[in-house]
Amino acid sequence: MSATFDPLKEFLKFVLDSEELMEKAASVKDEEFQDYLNGVPGFKKFYLYNDGEFQIQIFQCPPNFIVPEHTHPNVDSYEVYMGGSMCFSHGGNWVLGEYEKIKYFKHRDYYCIRVRPEDPHGGVIGPKGGRFMSVQRWINGTKPSCVGSDYTGFTVSAEHVGDVTFGKAAFKEQISYKDAATLEELKPVFKLDENGEVCDVSLPKSWI
Numbered sequence: 001m002s003a004t005f006d007p008l009k010e011f012l013k014f015v016l017d018s019e020e021l022m023e024k025a026a027s028v029k030d031e032e033f034q035d036y037l038n039g040v041p042g043f044k045k046f047y048l049y050n051d052g053e054f055q056i057q058i059f060q061c062p063p064n065f066i067v068p069e070h071t072h073p074n075v076d077s078y079e080v081y082m083g084g085s086m087c088f089s090h091g092g093n094w095v096l097g098e099y100e101k102i103k104y105f106k107h108r109d110y111y112c113i114r115v116r117p118e119d120p121h122g123g124v125i126g127p128k129g130g131r132f133m134s135v136q137r138w139i140n141g142t143k144p145s146c147v148g149s150d151y152t153g154f155t156v157s158a159e160h161v162g163d164v165t166f167g168k169a170a171f172k173e174q175i176s177y178k179d180a181a182t183l184e185e186l187k188p189v190f191k192l193d194e195n196g197e198v199c200d201v202s203l204p205k206s207w208i
């Protein structure tokens with residue numbers, strides 16, 4: 001047996017098993033969020049839970065938003081998809097629902113990816129915005145704060161640089177999808193159905 005106790009994984013199971021937390025995570029109202037995170041209109045955060053080194057934040061992202069690739073040096077986390085249209089990156093590559101590596105973390109119908117402190121990750125948000133839950137364990141004795149303040153990489157805005165308390169952050173004026181997944185050549189395409197709702201995300205070669 002090589003099984004080892006993984007405190008964050010156990011915390012994630014506790015969270016996903018908690019009807020109270022999951023119901024609240026899915027139903028946080030607009031007015032309950034703190035808006036203008038990092039000075040970005042529509043970029044919203046909500047603190048769902050905090051106990052010692054463990055914390056849960058819900059992030060609501062505005063439409064057509066790019067989060068450049070970055071790391072959180074003092075945070076081990078699971079990012080849990082909660083709704084909307086988003087294309088996450090992990091280790092420089094896109095992570096889509098069809099990909100084996102995200103299915104591996106599928107638990108009780110929630111798609112989760114493990115993002116360790118050294119793991120670069122980012123994302124492109126589709127035309128309707130998107131919501132995810134960040135289930136965090138803060139390490140190295142660091143007191144939990146907003147995960148966006150423990151940040152190494154290009155920021156989501158100029159204001160974000162001033163919000164970073166640990167890490168090496170810089171603002172880049174012009175960012176594209178390539179900043180969100182630096183090993184990728186393909187741009188995520190959010191396909192809309194006849195009602196204008198996002199029905200699929202794909203990476204067609206024609207977008208190169």
Ligand SMILES: [Fe+2]
Binds near residue numbers: 070071072121147
């Ligand atoms: Fe992050």
